[in-house]
Structure formats: structure tokens, C-alpha cells
Amino acid sequence: MNARSWWMLLVVGILALLMAACGSEEPADEVAADGPAPEIASPDTAELEDVADESVEPSVEPADEAPLPTIGAVDVVDEPLVPPEGVFSGATAALDELDSYRYTTLFTFVGEDDGAVESGSIELTGVIAGEGRLHLMWRDLGDDRLLEVIRIDDQAWIAEDGEWSAVPTLVADAMSQAVLIYAPSVAWGGVFGGLEATSTYVGRESVGGTPAHHYTSTYAQWGGYWAGELTNASGDVWIAEAGYPLKYSFTASGTDDEGDSGLVTWTMELRDINEILVIEPPL
DSSP: OOHHHHHHHHHHHHHHHHHHHHHHOOOTTOOOTTSOOOOOOOOOHHHHHHHHHTSOOOSSOOGGGSOOOOOOSOOOOOOOOOOOTTTTTTHHHHHHTOSOEEEEEEEEEEETTTOOBOTTOEEEEEEEOSTTEEEEEEEETTTOOEEEEEEETTEEEEEETTEEEEEOHHHHHHHHHHHGGGSHHHHHHHTGGGOGGGEEEEEEEEETTEEEEEEEEOOOOOGGGOSSEEEEEEEEEEEETTSSEEEEEEEEEEEOTTSOEEEEEEEEEEESTTOOOOOOOOO
């Protein structure tokens, strides 16, 4: 075979190989199944920051700044009221143990027909400044008569309508007993000490800055304090946490011994408890 024929065979072989190679190639945009995974270009850092700046802020506030939930109509259950034991029966003894105090008592009867304060309605004020030291003022609110008793240890004086005279302490004590019928030291033992069975405990309160136990009551048995009949009696009692009677206030419908109807009230309040109280002789 001559040189020309070899050259022609070589050219034909090269062309066949080229055509076979071109037929086996896949398009550039397609990836062979068994070929390596294409590389993904990493985004530029500056581009990420731009995206973060343009992101939408969350609409939910942080937990510590979120408003508290609104509570609906939920009944709050209070702790049960437990009254102290024996406060009524022990109040007189607790009162006797006080060093000093002042008190004011009002016992009034206001007629239903004319609304006037009837005779026998009284205002009693007392100063107890220690053993054997007291000053009592008894005023009849119906006719404005005034009786005063002062005792300082072994000396005593009595005044009627402002006229003072020295008297033996026995006389002053006897006069005091008549006046003291409405005083808390006597009235509590005679009437209010028996209130516990008819009283309802309200709770702890403060009267003039003094912590106390508050009771309500419908007690109407005022005995010798009222000569007529009482109905619809009700009131409130405050006993200091220290045990002594601090305040009471009662009202009732009443009919006196002459058949007149009206409103009866009885109030008392202690103050200046265990303060330094000075009683001066009147002469």
C-alpha cells in the first residue's frame, strides 16, 4: 500500500474517533448521576449583612416585657376568720391591769314624738390615772346637771354644778359607785361580758391606732340600765388584742316606763391608754 493510502486511512480513523467522542458527551447544563456534586458559590459576607439589616423585626415582645394576663371574675378565698378564745370573759381583768386611760360613755334616750333627749340620758367621762387616782364627770343630758368626783390617794372632793367640797374617801367611793354604773369597768362585767354567745366575729381592725378584734351583736338584755323595754338591739364591739374592751356602740328601739317610745343608744370608747395622766386637786 502506498503512502497516499495510509494517509487516507489515518484521516478516516481520526474522524471516526472524534465523532464517537462528540456523541458520548452530555449537555453542559446537565450533571451526570455518578459525577461529583457541583460546587455552590458561597455568598459574599457583605451581602449577608445587607439581608440581615433588611429582615423583618419579630412582632412578639420579649417575655419579660409582655403584659400580665388579665384575671377574670375569680373569687379570692380569704383565710377563715378564727376569733380568739375567751376575750369577752377576760376583758374586765385585762382592763383592771391597765395603768391609766380615759373613756367616754353615752347612754341616751331620744323620744320618738319630739326628738328630744329625755332626762336620764347621761354622758360619763372618766380619767383613771392609777390605783386610787380618778376623776369622774357625770352629766345628765336632759337637764344638764353635773356631778364630779376626784380622788387622789387619801384625799377626795365632790362637786355639784361646779361647787367643790372636800369629803372623806369613803363618801367619794360611794358616790363613784353610783356614777360608775355606766363605766366600762362595771358595765362590762354586768352586761357586755355575756355578749360572746350572741356575737359574730368580723375580723381584726384598728381603733385609734390600737389593734382590736371586731364583733357584731344583737344583745338586748341591758338589765337595770333601762327601766323600759328594748327591741331590735344591735351593735358592735371592739376588744383590743391586749384583751381589754376598747369600744362598743349599740342602738335599740325602746319604750320607757311611762310608755314613750324612742331610740336608745349606748356607746363607749377608751383612749390615752397607759399614758401619763395627771389629776390635779380642785382646791
